[in-house]
Amino acid sequence: MSSESKLFQPSHLRNICIIAHVDHGKTTLIDHVLRQTGLFAEHQRAEERVMDSGDLEKEKGITIKSHAIQINYKHTDGQEYILNLIDTPGHVDFSYEVSRALAACEGCLLLVDATQGIQAQTISNLYLAIDNNLEIIPVINKIDMEGAMIPEVTDQIIDLIGCKQEDILLASGKSGIGIEEILTAIIDRIPAPTGNTEAPLQALIFDSVFNSFRGIIVYFRVFNGILKKNDKIKFSNTGLEYTADEVG
Numbered sequence: 001m002s003s004e005s006k007l008f009q010p011s012h013l014r015n016i017c018i019i020a021h022v023d024h025g026k027t028t029l030i031d032h033v034l035r036q037t038g039l040f041a042e043h044q045r046a047e048e049r050v051m052d053s054g055d056l057e058k059e060k061g062i063t064i065k066s067h068a069i070q071i072n073y074k075h076t077d078g079q080e081y082i083l084n085l086i087d088t089p090g091h092v093d094f095s096y097e098v099s100r101a102l103a104a105c106e107g108c109l110l111l112v113d114a115t116q117g118i119q120a121q122t123i124s125n126l127y128l129a130i131d132n133n134l135e136i137i138p139v140i141n142k143i144d145m146e147g148a149m150i151p152e153v154t155d156q157i158i159d160l161i162g163c164k165q166e167d168i169l170l171a172s173g174k175s176g177i178g179i180e181e182i183l184t185a186i187i188d189r190i191p192a193p194t195g196n197t198e199a200p201l202q203a204l205i206f207d208s209v210f211n212s213f214r215g216i217i218v219y220f221r222v223f224n225g226i227l228k229k230n231d232k233i234k235f236s237n238t239g240l241e242y243t244a245d246e247v248g
Helices: 026-036 055-060 092-103 120-131 150-161 179-189
Strands: 013-020 067-074 080-087 107-113 135-141 202-211 215-224 232-234 241-243
Touching: 013 026, 013 092, 013 120, 013 179, 026 067, 026 080, 026 107, 026 135, 026 179, 080 179, 092 120, 092 202, 107 120, 107 150, 107 179, 120 135, 120 150, 135 150, 135 179
Parallel strands: 013 080, 013 107, 107 135
Antiparallel strands: 067 080, 202 215, 232 241
């Protein structure tokens, strides 16, 4: 959690991830969400990619590694919320990345390409989300493209997850259609995190990176307890103990 998150009640937090088949436009959609919520300057609105920052990701145009980002969003009710959003890989080879991200969330956006319909990896990732008891928000993306099959894809989603037609959101990551509706649905339909701050610390690591100046930076979801700078922490899998040099 960030230092800014401490000012917010847990009821004003949402932990979500976005899952889809490869090339169904989820990273492009998230890029538009980030720009619309004011995290990036106006001059970045064109074709520059935000989430896929790795050289290979930019070259291939696919997400290889999960990316976590925090969004401050003011709801229509006037209340400000913090959305912790994880963009996950869509390729079948990175299912482990997806499973870790899902375990750290309460809900997910299930994105389906309007021109392709439901694909194999869409179903695979959906089953992972169901196994983690996540609230699922179905989204049909690329609705403004020639060849979009909105009624057909809508029927596919209804058959797959048993939702109502009005539960399915329509969007376009390229032109920004439906972004506000998605943000509103995240607040209204995904439950807030629960936990006991008085309990011993329990956290789930869902990602980590190496920084040549700071060392190992761990991305984690806190389920119980509180973690502060200079606290002693123990990794249950390895049994090794460390000191939290910085929390942010």
